[in-house]
Each structure stands twice: as structure tokens, then as C-alpha cells.
Amino acid sequence: xxxxxxxxxxxxxxxxxxxxxxxxxADGTGKRDCVFEVFARRLPSGRRxxxxxxxxxxxxxxxxxxxTDAEIAQLEATAVVDDDTLAWLADxxxxxxxxxxxxxxxxxxxxxxxxxxxxxxECVVLETLAxxxxxxxxxxxxxxxxxxxxxxxxxxxEMGGRRTHELAAVAAARAAYLAxxxxxxxxxxxxxxxxxxxxxxxxxxxxLHDTEEAAFRAQIEKMGVDTTLLVDTYDIxxxxxxxxxxxxxxxxxxRIDSGDVGVLARKAREQLDSLGAKDTRIVVSGxxxxxxxxxxxxxxxxxxxxxxxxxxGSGAPTAGMVYKLVEVDGKPVAKRSEHKAxxxxxxxxxRRYKPTGTALEEVVYPATRAPEPGQYDRELIVPLMRAGQxxxxxxxxxxxxxxxxxxxxxxxxxxxxxxxxxxxIPTTFT
Amino acid sequence: xxxxxxxxxxxxxxxxxxxxxxxxxADGTGKRDCVFEVFARRLPSGRRxxxxxxxxxxxxxxxxxxxTDAEIAQLEATAVVDDDTLAWLADxxxxxxxxxxxxxxxxxxxxxxxxxxxxxxECVVLETLAxxxxxxxxxxxxxxxxxxxxxxxxxxxEMGGRRTHELAAVAAARAAYLAxxxxxxxxxxxxxxxxxxxxxxxxxxxxLHDTEEAAFRAQIEKMGVDTTLLVDTYDIxxxxxxxxxxxxxxxxxxRIDSGDVGVLARKAREQLDSLGAKDTRIVVSGxxxxxxxxxxxxxxxxxxxxxxxxxxGSGAPTAGMVYKLVEVDGKPVAKRSEHKAxxxxxxxxxRRYKPTGTALEEVVYPATRAPEPGQYDRELIVPLMRAGQxxxxxxxxxxxxxxxxxxxxxxxxxxxxxxxxxxxIPTTFT
Numbered sequence: 075x076x077x078x079x080x081x082x083x084x085x086x087x088x089x090x091x092x093x094x095x096x097x098x099x100a101d102g103t104g105k106r107d108c109v110f111e112v113f114a115r116r117l118p119s120g121r122r123x124x125x126x127x128x129x130x131x132x133x134x135x136x137x138x139x140x141x142t143d144a145e146i147a148q149l150e151a152t153a154v155v156d157d158d159t160l161a162w163l164a165d166x167x168x169x170x171x172x173x174x175x176x177x178x179x180x181x182x183x184x185x186x187x188x189x190x191x192x193x194x195x196e197c198v199v200l201e202t203l204a205x206x207x208x209x210x211x212x213x214x215x216x217x218x219x220x221x222x223x224x225x226x227x228x229x230x231x232e233m234g235g236r237r238t239h240e241l242a243a244v245a246a247a248r249a250a251y252l253a254x255x256x257x258x259x260x261x262x263x264x265x266x267x268x269x270x271x272x273x274x275x276x277x278x279x280x281x282l283h284d285t286e287e288a289a290f291r292a293q294i295e296k297m298g299v300d301t302t303l304l305v306d307t308y309d310i311x312x313x314x315x316x317x318x319x320x321x322x323x324x325x326x327x328x329r330i331d332s333g334d335v336g337v338l339a340r341k342a343r344e345q346l347d348s349l350g351a352k353d354t355r356i357v358v359s360g361x362x363x364x365x366x367x368x369x370x371x372x373x374x375x376x377x378x379x380x381x382x383x384x385x386x387g388s389g390a391p392t393a394g395m396v397y398k399l400v401e402v403d404g405k406p407v408a409k410r411s412e413h414k415a416x417x418x419x420x421x422x423x424x425r426r427y428k429p430t431g432t433a434l435e436e437v438v439y440p441a442t443r444a445p446e447p448g449q450y451d452r453e454l455i456v457p458l459m460r461a462g463q464x465x466x467x468x469x470x471x472x473x474x475x476x477x478x479x480x481x482x483x484x485x486x487x488x489x490x491x492x493x494x495x496x497x498x499i500p501t502t503f504t
Numbered sequence: 505x506x507x508x509x510x511x512x513x514x515x516x517x518x519x520x521x522x523x524x525x526x527x528x529x530a531d532g533t534g535k536r537d538c539v540f541e542v543f544a545r546r547l548p549s550g551r552r553x554x555x556x557x558x559x560x561x562x563x564x565x566x567x568x569x570x571x572t573d574a575e576i577a578q579l580e581a582t583a584v585v586d587d588d589t590l591a592w593l594a595d596x597x598x599x600x601x602x603x604x605x606x607x608x609x610x611x612x613x614x615x616x617x618x619x620x621x622x623x624x625x626e627c628v629v630l631e632t633l634a635x636x637x638x639x640x641x642x643x644x645x646x647x648x649x650x651x652x653x654x655x656x657x658x659x660x661x662e663m664g665g666r667r668t669h670e671l672a673a674v675a676a677a678r679a680a681y682l683a684x685x686x687x688x689x690x691x692x693x694x695x696x697x698x699x700x701x702x703x704x705x706x707x708x709x710x711x712l713h714d715t716e717e718a719a720f721r722a723q724i725e726k727m728g729v730d731t732t733l734l735v736d737t738y739d740i741x742x743x744x745x746x747x748x749x750x751x752x753x754x755x756x757x758x759r760i761d762s763g764d765v766g767v768l769a770r771k772a773r774e775q776l777d778s779l780g781a782k783d784t785r786i787v788v789s790g791x792x793x794x795x796x797x798x799x800x801x802x803x804x805x806x807x808x809x810x811x812x813x814x815x816x817g818s819g820a821p822t823a824g825m826v827y828k829l830v831e832v833d834g835k836p837v838a839k840r841s842e843h844k845a846x847x848x849x850x851x852x853x854x855r856r857y858k859p860t861g862t863a864l865e866e867v868v869y870p871a872t873r874a875p876e877p878g879q880y881d882r883e884l885i886v887p888l889m890r891a892g893q894x895x896x897x898x899x900x901x902x903x904x905x906x907x908x909x910x911x912x913x914x915x916x917x918x919x920x921x922x923x924x925x926x927x928x929i930p931t932t933f934t
Contacts, residue, residue: 086670088663090703097705097726103712110708135670138835148695156726194712201706202690205666206673233518236635237822239672240516240565243636246669261522262515265578269591273520275527276631278540280828281837282624296586308840331526377630379901382822391816392667399708407711 104195108244109401118390120494128211178474213387222254229256300326506699516705534625541833548820550924560643652684659686664815730756
């Protein structure tokens with residue numbers, strides 16, 4: 075089931091992958107045993123950790139990577155590759171192995187996030203698809219994790235779908251949920267991933283009605299008093315007064331979507347309390363990012379709505395991961411020009427901890443030469459696909475959510491600061 | 505044909521649209537005649553113009569906005585709305601009118617980019633879908649237009665698919681092409697939109713082979729000498745020497761993907777010329793944005809490959825457009841709190857020019873009160889849907905490409921500067 079396009083993921087691919095394939099099939103090198111590795115040379119500027127997201131989507135997308143008649147006809151019509159290559163593609167089915175960091179795991183510069191093994195031909199064509207998914211989803215999850223931390227247990231609803239591509243929105247909702255968001259506004263994310271969805275009304279609903287009171291009454295009539303009334307369409311103080319008059323002191327929540335939400339939340343709390351609506355929650359939204367959320371920590375805010383900043387990675391819209399050939403027929407290979415040099419060879423990784431459970435360093439080592447195991451080491455890589463099939467016990471979205479929660483509390487405290495800095499722990503290559 | 509998801513676009517929607525719908529159907533306000541308007545309160549910081557992209561995709565997505573049994577079952581299972589609302593959604597088919605700026609048109613703060621008219625109920629549910637598409641595609645096109653300008657006629661290939669969501673990649677390739685890019689690496693964009701695709705090899709192909717020479721020979725064997733050889737895997741000078749020795753002086757191009765590409769291009773040009781390969785082109789890539797492209801104007805570069813920066817909007821990954829209710833039963837409505845106030849009423853727009861053809865101002869006026877027509881005015885809005893159906897002569901992608909080319913040369917010269925500044929022309933509201 076090719077959920078991404080309704081047909082196949084096979085053309086979500088860069089042209090050069092197929093031209094490389096054509097040449098490699100022709101000269102026989104396409105059969106060589108290869109290892110490709112996904113890693114990030116660096117974290118986005120100032121970030122102290124990255125969060126892996128999208129791995130499960132990569133596995134699904136590889137399963138849907140088939141060149142059906144429609145894809146073959148397109149490649150033939152545009153003469154991307156020759157007939158021999160087309161014939162090979164028509165039979166394509168990934169038969170290799172994939173290992174990697176599970177979703178919700180932290181990563182640092184050089185962490186071997188995903189390792190794809192098989193013939194050059196079958197692995198090279200997966201580059202763009204794997205990177206697209208991991209770069210997008212990890213960028214969102216990395217930003218969302220900072221927001222979740224800043225919110226300090228207060229729930230966040232993801233509501234940024236309108237600020238990003240309509241299907242990126244669905245993946246962004248998933249990545250934000252993985253990183254600790256409570257809910258999403260996106261209905262397709264609810265369907266596809268079982269994420270709880272939430273929403274009440276927009277300003278349009280208020281303006282549709284002749285008066286604010288009429289709008290509140292209509293909403294309560296349908297949704298009950300445990301709903302969230304939007305009080306900032308006209309005058310917030312008057313809006314809150316009307317809200318409590320119409321709903322009573324059992325009103326579930328009010329939402330403030332504009333202005334200095336900290337000041338407004340404080341005034342609103344006082345007003346609600348004075349009206350006897352002591353349990354009515356205050357939801358704030360409107361251009362919030364991790365810094366704005368942190369600044370609201372002392373304010374009487376009960377929940378946050380976050381849109382633009384989370385779906386665009388809060389200044390880092392892509393994770394900058396690359397997919398590099400690191401081994402051919404058992405021998406390490408690496409680009410050797412002065413710039414963008416990389417480390418050859420198949421790798422594995424562990425995280426080393428203090429006895430207290432605080433992370434010390436990321437140790438990246440040749441897969442065939444594991445270091446002396448330390449008492450507080452934790453291996454980071456899990457099998458994901460074997461013989462082209464997903465392993466039976468693939469981690470779930472809920473697993474990832476819990477994994478990230480545990481991982482974040484293991485960081486040295488500087489690692490959780492929102493200000494710019496170095497990676498929370500160093501990466502050591504042995 | 506629901507190209508976006510294989511089924512329907514109906515759940516690419518925020519939860520609150522359906523809860524608003526439920527309340528509005530129940531109290532009868534859902535039948536009120538409404539006008540919703542898409543506009544941007546401001547351009548991204550420092551930008552002097554924005555470029556509309558995605559309009560054609562919005563029209564397609566509205567046609568595919570149907571609640572089939574699958575969507576209804578999901579909404580029922582998650583109790584998003586009640587049975588009356590579900591019954592209404594099952595029959596949903598947009599029957600209203602859409603007008604807007606055609607793709608490739610410039611926009612400025614407050615430009616009425618898209619106007620959707622119909623009952624509140626049928627229009628309110630389109631908010632997220634319309635905004636997702638326009639915000640994403642316009643962000644990419646706006647960045648791409650700056651790059652195309654900086655490239656000054658040299659072709660740019662879009663190759664950023666791996667840095668963004670796998671399907672956002674396809675839309676990004678379309679938006680970049682609209683904004684003057686010559687080609688894309690994305691094969692799905694080739695299939696879906698007929699954009700020419702290009703690609704040759706990555707470093708993986710070089711590393712797969714025992715020597716650089718073997719890789720070059722394999723590539724030329726398959727693709728001929730009019731191909732692009734990647735010369736920076738090991739040592740660029742040695743790479744160019746080998747390239748010309750293997751391919752001869754008829755070699756099509758070399759690509760340099762790392763290092764100080766300006767300096768390297770100059771050295772490469774000298775070396776190629778000295779080897780007699782005077783017509784061999786130089787393609788550069790690697791973290792280029794509009795500023796890097798502009799800085800290369802004096803260098804002997806023949807084509808650019810641009811990835812990350814274009815698909816992420818070069819610092820502005822979303823256009824920040826909003827979808828606001830501006831008219832109910834013929835009366836203007838607008839949010840009136842201190843913050844984020846907006847202008848009510850259905851609007852139209854024209855651009856006013858000097859006799860020389862230079863744009864002077866964007867005039868936004870109430871749709872029913874057109875200003876005295878000036879000799880050098882140009883109306884900006886075209887019909888897009890009538891009675892729920894796309895109009896017959898919808899502008900094509902190629903139309904948009906040409907429209908943008910014309911529009912950009914009409915800007916005051918300051919408007920084309922890459923440095924931060926105010927919008928190139930002011931918006932006047934009458």
C-alpha cells in the first residue's frame with residue numbers, strides 16, 4: 075500500500091540515481107556489495123542535540139518503492155535510462171538490510187543514523203527518498219522537542235499544517251507528537267497515525283455571527299460548556315465577561331491568539347477567577363516558538379497552540395543529513411578532497427553514560443571492531459529491515475515518544491538550554 | 505483523481521474547521537453567503553516582493569475535496585462531528601466561486617491573493633488545504649525568483665528534494681520551475697508537471713569504482729562525452745586532467761560540488777582551456793543560495809545546482825498567508841481587537857504603472873467600488889472557479905513562468921536588490 079502517492083514512491087527520486095544505476099549495471103559494478111550511511115555532518119547552528127524521526131516512514135516507503143508500468147512508461151517516454159535499466163527496474167524489490175537509530179533517539183554530528191546494505195544498484199536508488207523523509211521529520215522533531223521541554227509539562231497542540239506543504243503537514247504532526255506534543259489539529263494525521271486531534275473555532279466563526287454572544291451560544295449549544303471559547307475577536311475583557319456569562323463558571327477554556335499573550339493571560343486569569351471560573355483553562359497561541367513558550371513559564375497558561383515554528387523546524391527546516399557510500403566489497407571508501415571529507419567503513423555506535431545516568435559521549439566505531447564494552451554503555455543501533463522485509467518488532471510511534479523522553483533527561487543539563495551552543499555531548503570516532 | 509493522497513484531500517484539514525461547521529449548520533449560520541480572502545499581512549523580513557505559486561494545485565485539490573466512506577468512517581470513529589454534520593459532509597462538493605492572482609504574479613502586503621465565495625459551510629472547510637498549498641509553493645517560488653535573478657540567465661537546476669518532505673519536494677520543483685529554474689532533479693516532478701529532469705552521477709558512483717578514471721569511462725560509455733563529470737572526489741586538478749584525457753576536448757561539462765567554488769571554477773576554466781576543452785561547461789553546486797549565486801556572477805560558471813536553500817525558501821520557509829472571513833451576507837466583517845486587525849469586505853486589486861512600464865503601487869479596493877481606471881493600470885485578479893468548477897482557460901505553468909518574467913522587469917530597480925528592504929511598491933487601500 076503506497077500511502078504516499080496512491081501508487082508508488084519510486085519516482086520520489088533524483089534523476090542521477092537512475093543514470094548512475096544505468097552505468098553501474100552496464101559495467102558490472104552495480105552488483106558490488108555496498109554500505110550506504112545516513113549521517114549529519116553537523117547539527118543546525120547552535121543546536122545541542124538532534125532528534126531522529128521518520129525512520130518508520132522510510133521503512134514503509136522502501137516497501138512501496140516499486141516501478142510499476144506507470145513509472146516505467148514515464149522513464150521510457152523521457153529517456154532517463156535505457157531498456158536494460160528499465161527491465162532491471164521493473165523487477166526492483168529491495169532485498170538488502172537496514173539498521174539504524176530508532177525514532178525518538180538523539181543524534182549528534184557523525185552519528186550513523188541509518189545504514190543500508192545491499193548491492194550498489196539496489197541501494198543507490200533509495201538515497202533521495204530516505205533523505206527526504208529523515209531530513210524533514212527530524213528537523214520538525216528536533217524543534218518540537220525543544221518546545222516540549224520549554225512547555226515543562228503543559229500540553230502543546232500542533233496546529234501548523236496550514237504553514238507547510240499539505241502532506242508535509244501530516245508528517246510534521248507525527249514528528250511533533252513523537253517529540254512530546256499532546257495533540258494535533260491535522261485530521262489526516264489523526265487518521266494515518268492515530269494521533270489525537272483537537273480544535274474548536276477560528277475567528278471566522280465569531281465574525282459569522284451577529285454578536286460574540288451569539289457565537290458563544292452556538293458553540294456551547296453544540297460542544298457543551300467544556301469547550302474553548304475564542305475571546306480575542308473584539309475586546310478581550312468584554313469577551314471573557316460574555317464567555318463566563320454564557321457558559322457559566324464551568325467553562326472549559328478560553329483561547330487568546332494575539333497580542334502580548336503573557337500579559338493578557340495574567341489579566342484573563344484574574345478576571346476568570348473573579349468571575350468564579352477558577353477551573354477555566356487558558357490556551358494561548360499565535361507565533362509561539364520555544365523561546366516564547368519558555369518566556370511564558372511563570373504565566374498562568376494551561377496549554378499552548380504552536381503552528382509555524384514547529385512545522386518549519388524553528389529556523390532549521392531541514393536536518394542536513396546525507397546518504398554516503400562508505401563501503402564497497404568490504405573495503406572502506408570515502409571522498410578525499412579537502413572539503414566535505416567523510417569517514418569510510420560501516421559503523422556502529424554506542425552512547426556512554428556516567429554511573430548517574432548522564433550521557434558522556436557518542437562513540438562511533440567500525441562495525442567489525444566494537445570497543446571494550448563499558449558498564450554504562452548503551453548500543454544505539456537496531457535492525458530495521460532484513461532480506462528486504464521490515465523486522466517483526468519495529469518500534470512504534472509510542473515507543474519513540476517514550477524513548478525521547480528518557481533520552482532527554484539523560485543529557486547534561488547544558489544540553490537542554492535553548493540558547494545556542496555546542497552539541498550536548500562530543501562524538502568520538504574510534 | 506485525488507493525486508495528492510490517492511484518495512481524497514478532505515482530511516488535509518484542521519479539526520476546528522469541522523467543529524465550526526457543525527455549529528454553523530446547527531444554528532443556520534452555515535448557509536450565510538460568505539467571502540473568504542487569502543492575503544499576507546507582510547512579506548518575509550527584508551523581502552521586496554512575493555511570488556504567487558500553487559494556485560493551480562489549490563484548484564485541483566478543491567476538486568478532490570470529497571468525503572468518501574473512508575473519511576466519514578474516520579470522522580465517525582473519532583467523534584469529530586455529529587451525524588447531521590457527517591451527512592452534510594458526505595454530500596460535500598464545492599459549488600462556489602474562486603478568484604485570485606494567477607501563478608507567477610507578484611504580491612505585496614495585503615494583496616487579495618485568493619477570494620473564495622459561497623456559503624460559510626462550504627468555504628470554511630477549505631482553509632487549511634488552500635493555505636498549505638499557497639504558503640508552501642509561494643515561499644519556494646519567492647526564493648527561487650531571487651535566485652533566478654541572481655543567476656542572470658545562467659541555468660539553475662533544482663536539486664533540493666532530499667532536503668524536504670518527499671512530496672513537498674515535488675511541489676517545490678514545480679514552484680522553482682515557475683520562478684525560472686531550468687530543470688529539476690526530481691523525477692516525480694517530471695511526471696506530474698512535465699518539468700525537464702536532469703542528473704548524471706553522485707560521489708557514490710565515483711567511490712564505487714576502483715579509480716576515478718574507471719568511473720569516468722563507465723559514465724561516458726553509457727552517457728556519451730556530452731555528459732557532466734564530477735571532478736572533486738579526490739583532487740580537482742587531477743580530476744579535470746583525467747576527465748579531459750578520457751572524454752577528449754568534447755567533454756560536455758564538469759561539476760564541482762565542494763570548496764570555494766568561485767576560485768575553483770576560475771582555476772578549472774584555465775585548466776580546461778589549456779587542455780583544449782574550451783567548450784566544456786562548468787557546473788557548480790553545494791550550499792548555494794541567491795547571495796552565493798550573485799557572488800559568482802563574474803566567475804566562469806555555466807550553470808548552478810541549488811538544493812537546500814530553494815526548497816526551504818532561503819530563510820523564509822512559509823509565506824505566512826492567512827484565510828480570513830471578510831464578508832457575511834454582503835456586509836464587511838473584520839476582527840477588531842488591537843492586534844492582527846484586518847480589513848473587511850470583498851476586494852479587488854490593480855497594479856498601477858508609470859508610462860515607462862515601471863510599477864508604482866498595488867491598489868486594493870472594495871470589489872464593488874473600482875477606482876477611476878488609470879491609463880497604466882492593470883487588473884490583477886482572474887476568475888479561477890465558477891459554480892464549483894475550474895474555469896476553462898486556467899493559466900498553465902508555462903503561462904506563470906512567462907508572467908513572472910514580465911512582472912519582475914516591471915519592478916523599480918531597488919525591488920530586485922537581494923539585500924533586505926521594504927516592499928518594492930507600496931500597497932494602497934482605497
